[in-house]
Amino acid sequence: xxxxxxxxxxxxxxxxxxxxxxxxxxxxxxxxxxxxxxxxxxxxxxxxxxxxxxxxxxxxxxxxxxxxxxxxxxxxxxxxxxxxxxxxxxxxxxxxxxxxxxxxxxxxxxxxxxxxxxxxxxxxxxxxxxxxxxxxxxxxxxxxxxxxxxxxxxxxxxxxxxxxxxxxxxxxxxxxxxxxxxxxxxxxxxxxxxxxxxxxxxxxxxxxxxxxxxxxxxxxxxxxxxxxxxxxxxxxxxxxxxxxxxxxxxxxxxxxxxxxxxxxxxxxxxxxxxxxxxxxxxxxxxxxxxxxxxxxxxxxxxxxxxxxxxxxxxxxxxxxxxxxxxxxxxx
Amino acid sequence: xxxxxxxxxxxxxxxxxxxxxxxxxxxxxxxxxxxxxxxxxxxxxxxxxxxxxxxxxxxxxxxxxxxxxxxxxxxxxxxxxxxxxxxxxxxxxxxxxxxxxxxxxxxxxxxxxxxxxxxxxxxxxxxxxxxxxxxxxxxxxxxxxxxxxxxxxxxxxxxxxxxxxxxxxxxxxxxxxxxxxxxxxxxxxxxxxxxxxxxxxxxxxxxxxxxxxxxxxxxxxxxxxxxxxxxxxxxxxxxxxxxxxxxxxxxxxxxxxxxxxxxxxxxxxxxxxxxxxxxxxxxxxxxxxxxxxxxxxxxxxxxxxxxxxxxxxxxxxxxxxxxxxxxxxxxxxxxxxxxxxxxxxxxxxxxxxxxxxxxxxxxxxxxxxxxxxxxxxxxxxxxxxxxxxxxxxxxxxxxxxxxxxxxxxx
Numbered sequence: 001x002x003x004x005x006x007x008x009x010x011x012x013x014x015x016x017x018x019x020x021x022x023x024x025x026x027x028x029x030x031x032x033x034x035x036x037x038x039x040x041x042x043x044x045x046x047x048x049x050x051x052x053x054x055x056x057x058x059x060x061x062x063x064x065x066x067x068x069x070x071x072x073x074x075x076x077x078x079x080x081x082x083x084x085x086x087x088x089x090x091x092x093x094x095x096x097x098x099x100x101x102x103x104x105x106x107x108x109x110x111x112x113x114x115x116x117x118x119x120x121x122x123x124x125x126x127x128x129x130x131x132x133x134x135x136x137x138x139x140x141x142x143x144x145x146x147x148x149x150x151x152x153x154x155x156x157x158x159x160x161x162x163x164x165x166x167x168x169x170x171x172x173x174x175x176x177x178x179x180x181x182x183x184x185x186x187x188x189x190x191x192x193x194x195x196x197x198x199x200x201x202x203x204x205x206x207x208x209x210x211x212x213x214x215x216x217x218x219x220x221x222x223x224x225x226x227x228x229x230x231x232x233x234x235x236x237x238x239x240x241x242x243x244x245x246x247x248x249x250x251x252x253x254x255x256x257x258x259x260x261x262x263x264x265x266x267x268x269x270x271x272x273x274x275x276x277x278x279x280x281x282x283x284x285x286x287x288x289x290x291x292x293x294x295x296x297x298x299x300x301x302x303x304x305x306x307x308x309x310x311x312x313x314x315x316x317x318x319x320x321x322x323x324x325x326x327x328x329x330x331x
Numbered sequence: 332x333x334x335x336x337x338x339x340x341x342x343x344x345x346x347x348x349x350x351x352x353x354x355x356x357x358x359x360x361x362x363x364x365x366x367x368x369x370x371x372x373x374x375x376x377x378x379x380x381x382x383x384x385x386x387x388x389x390x391x392x393x394x395x396x397x398x399x400x401x402x403x404x405x406x407x408x409x410x411x412x413x414x415x416x417x418x419x420x421x422x423x424x425x426x427x428x429x430x431x432x433x434x435x436x437x438x439x440x441x442x443x444x445x446x447x448x449x450x451x452x453x454x455x456x457x458x459x460x461x462x463x464x465x466x467x468x469x470x471x472x473x474x475x476x477x478x479x480x481x482x483x484x485x486x487x488x489x490x491x492x493x494x495x496x497x498x499x500x501x502x503x504x505x506x507x508x509x510x511x512x513x514x515x516x517x518x519x520x521x522x523x524x525x526x527x528x529x530x531x532x533x534x535x536x537x538x539x540x541x542x543x544x545x546x547x548x549x550x551x552x553x554x555x556x557x558x559x560x561x562x563x564x565x566x567x568x569x570x571x572x573x574x575x576x577x578x579x580x581x582x583x584x585x586x587x588x589x590x591x592x593x594x595x596x597x598x599x600x601x602x603x604x605x606x607x608x609x610x611x612x613x614x615x616x617x618x619x620x621x622x623x624x625x626x627x628x629x630x631x632x633x634x635x636x637x638x639x640x641x642x643x644x645x646x647x648x649x650x651x652x653x654x655x656x657x658x659x660x661x662x663x664x665x666x667x668x669x670x671x672x673x674x675x676x677x678x679x680x681x682x683x684x685x686x687x688x689x690x691x692x693x694x695x696x697x698x699x700x701x702x703x704x705x706x707x708x709x710x711x712x713x714x715x716x717x718x719x720x721x722x723x724x725x726x727x728x729x730x731x732x733x734x735x736x737x738x739x740x741x
Contacts, residue, residue: 057637060468061568082470089640097638103631107353107653117639152353168639 003030003071004175004208005054010068012046012053015061019281023049025232026068028307031208033175036199038219038240039212040255041229044277047212048098050229051178055095056085073175091121094169098181100161104153110164111137111149117171136167140197159190163197170201176208183218195222216255220244225314228252231278231288234307238315247329248310248322250293287320295321295328357657360734367730373723381436390434392687397425402706420708422698424687428709431689432716438690439720442605442674442683443667449609450616451663454578457613458620459655461574463628463647464567473643475510477570478561482506484577485557486534489550495538498550502557505530509561524562531558575621578614586611590673594682601674601690604683608673612666619662623655630654657735661728668724675717691717 012024024046031037039047052058053065056077070077077088097103104113114136115129124132130149137145140163153161162182169177179198183191199222202209211223219226219240226243228236228251236249247253254273275292278284286301287293293300297320305318310326319325361367384390405420405428419428460477469477486502509527516523535554540547563569581589593607627633628651636650677683678692686693691713698709 055638057634059466061466061566082468086640086642089638091640095635095638097631097635099631103635105632105636105650105654116641120640165635168635 004033005031006071008069010050010053010070011066012049012058013066014063021280022283023232023280024053027234029227029234029237034206034208035225036202036209036211036223038223038226039210039229040216040219040226042214045229046232047229048180051180051212055089055093090117091172092174093176093178094174095178096165096169096182099185100158100165103165104161106153109150109152110156114168114171117168121172136171140167159186162186162194173205174207178210180212216259231280233288236317239313242315246326248317248326249319250295250325251289253325253329295325357734361730364730364733366726370723370726370730373719374727377436377720377723378440380433381440384433385437390430392689395426399425401425402701405708419712422709423701428712431694432712435689435691435694438601438684439671439674443670445605446608446612446670447663447666450612454613454616455620455659457574458617459624461571462621462624463651465571467567469567474565475507478506478510478565479503481570481573482557482561489535489553493539493542493546493550495541498534498538501534506561510565527562528555528558531555578617582614587676590677591682594677599682599685601684604674604677608670619658620655623658624651627651627654660735661732664724664728664731668721672721
């Protein structure tokens with residue numbers, strides 16, 4: 001199948017007073033239509049920046065998309081004019097953000113903000129947009145949508161605001177929904193509701209979803225494929241089962257081991273990955289995970305590993321010693 | 332057996348409150364604030380009396396003169412040989428002070444509104460653009476417009492010196508050319524710099540020479556500087572820097588001194604006073620608008636609006652402007668008080684309204700000499716009028732600040 005979107009060597013930098021921050025360092029991967037892709041990594045690993053780069057919403061200056069291609073539906077998004085890009089945003093790629101409390105404009109009603117995208121992209125009349133928005137609010141499970149249409153964001157709870165944001169993102173039936181940690185600010189029961197909602201809607205209108213999170217537990221139950229990111233690189237990529245059961249990268253292994261489990265006896269210490277991620281201003285010449293890795297050898301310090309296939313099913317890893325990691329994991 | 336409550340009942344139990352708009356909320360908070368209401372009452376009386384006097388109470392300042400009744404003390408009775416009671420007394424020319432105070436209100440109101448409108452329109456817009464485009468990539472037309480604004484705006488100085496407004500247009504054109512034809516001299520940066528510097532020098536120098544050689548020299552130097560600026564590629568940060576540094580220069584003058592200097596240049600008159608007070612107020616609004624925009628652009632809902640595919644202008648005017656309105660409204664209300672005070676100061680110095688036009692400051696200036704001979708009423712009533720109008724706007728402004736503060740929302 002022809003991929004819906006293909007990133008080739010996407011590189012994003014920020015020019016700051018301290019130097020050039022290498023936030024995203026040449027990442028490449030395809031995304032198929034209707035696929036749910038999880039992007040996993042710790043804070044500051046470039047997950048959000050790479051998503052904003054796809055949307056071309058990086059603040060310039062100080063940010064800059066230094067190189068690469070983002071093929072989306074046969075066009076390179078990075079080559080489009082700003083005007084063409086605006087018709088892509090919202091209509092073909094939509095985005096849901098982390099903090100539902102601040103992602104709705106406090107001076108407008110929730111309904112008005114959903115209608116706005118419909119009027120802009122679908123050229124609906126105000127009345128049509130209102131009807132469609134009420135349908136959408138109903139679809140995302142907001143009770144009494146007719147009355148809620150005229151409510152202001154401060155009259156909504158966090159979970160309801162996130163539902164409204166999802167309604168807004170889905171209003172033009174995009175081909176790709178980028179969800180940037182949409183459940184981080186919500187409590188666990190609401191998290192589960194939002195995830196169920198997105199999965200349900202995803203299968204109804206067959207859009208692809210990119211779910212960005214730092215929580216491996218969440219992605220396990222919803223996505224098919226995972227990209228693990230570290231210091232602006234993709235370090236491991238594959239199907240969920242392969243990532244969990246045939247882990248090939250020491251960083252992924254560390255992430256999995258640091259997940260708390262309900263079966264553990266009380267008092268068991270959580271395993272954490274020692275050290276801190278590298279300074280993105282002066283990246284090490286070798287593997288970026290070198291300083292924290294339990295499997296490191298001399299080669300890792302001097303030579304940066306490329307993403308190489310583990311099998312034919314699309315599982316790939318960038319580690320010189322993935323065979324040893326896989327072996328240790330199996331043992 | 333216990334009855335199971337159906338789901339629809341539970342959902343409606345989840346109360347949907349009445350949806351009040353933000354403005355209605357603010358209004359309710361305002362009317363529950365006593366001092367703000369006092370301010371509102373004073374301001375309303377002031378506005379009604381000023382407007383009413385202007386439209387329904389004819390007064391011809393030029394023919395109002397009656398030496399036979401000069402410096403009469405305030406009284407409620409109609410004195411002999413007069414047609415009306417002088418409630419506030421009369422001044423040195425026998426003019427009824429009550430009438431002049433009420434009519435002076437119209438002038439003060441006009442000065443306040445026009446001056447604040449000038450400051451707000453110019454300063455607010457500059458601050459808005461500077462703040463928003465500081466971290467936004469400019470498209471070709473935006474940068475051409477901004478370059479024209481920068482070059483034309485800076486060109487206003489030599490144009491003023493040489494008294495040739497054509498210069499502003501020429502410099503603005505230079506700015507447009509520098510952005511729309513960036514391909515000229517690419518790869519030869521020094522050539523581009525030299526070309527623009529030369530053009531700026533020519534535009535400034537030639538039109539200055541038209542007046543006098545010395546003027547030509549001064550204008551050539553400023554033109555050279557403008558040429559050097561236009562030779563640089565413009566981005567939002569540079570635009571913001573230039574605008575805000577110009578604002579800093581204006582702020583570095585004491586405000587009354589600058590207003591007096593502008594009136595001295597433009598000539599006396601109420602209209603000139605309005606312009607002077609308006610220009611002096613520009614940087615306040617520019618700074619306020621810029622800082623408010625900078626904090627709002629960091630909010631996620633702006634990113635969300637961008638991710639829906641909205642254009643720059645729409646984001647700026649539909650999403651950012653409504654969110655920065657409250658500090659601007661508060662500042663404008665306080666600014667009205669300030670403008671009335673400045674107009675009175677200019678009038679007192681004889682630079683604002685031209686006599687015999689009724690104006691509170693000018694009335695004070697006319698009458699303070701008679702204080703020693705006991706005519707306190709000629710000074711007291713215009714003084715009280717200034718005090719109450721300024722106090723009214725300040726109280727209202729304070730109340731508005733409390734009412735519009737989003738953190739006060741309950």
